[in-house]
Amino acid sequence: MDYQEVLDTVREKVTPLIGCGRVAQYIPALATVDASRFGMALATADGEVHGVGDWQHPFSIQSLSKVFSLALVLDRGGDQVWRRVGREPSGSPFNSLHQLERDRGIPRNPFLNAGALVVVDHLVSLTGDPTRAVLDLLRAETGNVDIKVDDDVAKSEAHHRHRNAALAHLIASYDNLTNPVEVVLDQYTALCAIVMSCDDLARAGRFLARHGRRRDGTRLLSRSNAKRLNATMLTCGTYDSAGEFAYRVGLPAKSGVGGGILAVVPNRCAVAVWGPGLDKSGNSCAGLAALDTFTTVTGWSVF
Ligand code: DON
Numbered sequence: 001m002d003y004q005e006v007l008d009t010v011r012e013k014v015t016p017l018i019g020c021g022r023v024a025q026y027i028p029a030l031a032t033v034d035a036s037r038f039g040m041a042l043a044t045a046d047g048e049v050h051g052v053g054d055w056q057h058p059f060s061i062q063s064l065s066k067v068f069s070l071a072l073v074l075d076r077g078g079d080q081v082w083r084r085v086g087r088e089p090s091g092s093p094f095n096s097l098h099q100l101e102r103d104r105g106i107p108r109n110p111f112l113n114a115g116a117l118v119v120v121d122h123l124v125s126l127t128g129d130p131t132r133a134v135l136d137l138l139r140a141e142t143g144n145v146d147i148k149v150d151d152d153v154a155k156s157e158a159h160h161r162h163r164n165a166a167l168a169h170l171i172a173s174y175d176n177l178t179n180p181v182e183v184v185l186d187q188y189t190a191l192c193a194i195v196m197s198c199d200d201l202a203r204a205g206r207f208l209a210r211h212g213r214r215r216d217g218t219r220l221l222s223r224s225n226a227k228r229l230n231a232t233m234l235t236c237g238t239y240d241s242a243g244e245f246a247y248r249v250g251l252p253a254k255s256g257v258g259g260g261i262l263a264v265v266p267n268r269c270a271v272a273v274w275g276p277g278l279d280k281s282g283n284s285c286a287g288l289a290a291l292d293t294f295t296t297v298t299g300w301s302v303f
Helices: 003-017 062-075 079-083 097-102 113-127 130-142 151-159 162-173 181-192 198-204 223-236 239-248 285-298
Strands: 039-044 049-053 194-196 253-255 260-265 269-274
Touching: 003 039, 003 049, 003 285, 039 198, 049 198, 062 079, 062 113, 062 130, 062 181, 062 223, 062 253, 062 260, 079 113, 097 162, 113 130, 113 162, 113 181, 130 181, 130 194, 130 198, 151 181, 162 181, 181 194, 194 198, 198 260, 198 269, 223 239, 223 253, 239 285, 260 285, 269 285
Parallel strands: none
Antiparallel strands: 039 049, 039 269, 253 260, 260 269
């Protein structure tokens, strides 16, 4: 397979869609991002990396951080987290309060904002500093020591986090938060504000294509937990569009409102794509089209 040719073909086919959708408005620092950006990178399980377009341009990873927080919780023996958060697709928006109330403070899955707040709370208890732990992991897997939190995005989100604060307080009201609400919210907000490129993300996600094995050959996750994390991404990683995403792409994937999507082809590669314009569920419009085209061109899906 000529990976560079595949990426060039994908970019050519999605060119008419680059710029589609609407850039996230509810985090003011994200609302100014240029919608016409597009990048895609592919990191193979055995170490090759290829990219196209703005693949080395850093952007706000937002909910993509939820994959790495959950991986670290599972790595540190935090299986108990599954008593505090479910693993069913939500069919609801990623920041729904209504569903959390109906589920009596046990978020439906770890990739909803509510679920990620519980995961981050668990990681506070396990590590004391989830942001540091996630940054250490990302820097080690990518070799990029400059990966960091964008303080402007973090501050911007912190000023507009009323809904996440409401979710965290509701979870606490059901006794499903161990640490102070403000500590958990600050950590969650910082994690969402991490900045990475498609190049970084594809490298960082490679352990998911390697059954949990890290860049240095050691294990981040057991084979079983790597399967579970991929399965949860497939069913819950793209919110109330998880069905449509599976239908069109057929890969485990996680999206973020910064316009990034990280997808995994088990045994083969991790693919990261970025297009800041979002569809109504909060998934990158051009990113979804690019991954749809990618699995069509390569024939690589899990089905
Ligand atoms: O908490 C939030 O709402 C954002 N920081 C992250 C949401 C997000 O990326 C959902 N993704 N599609």
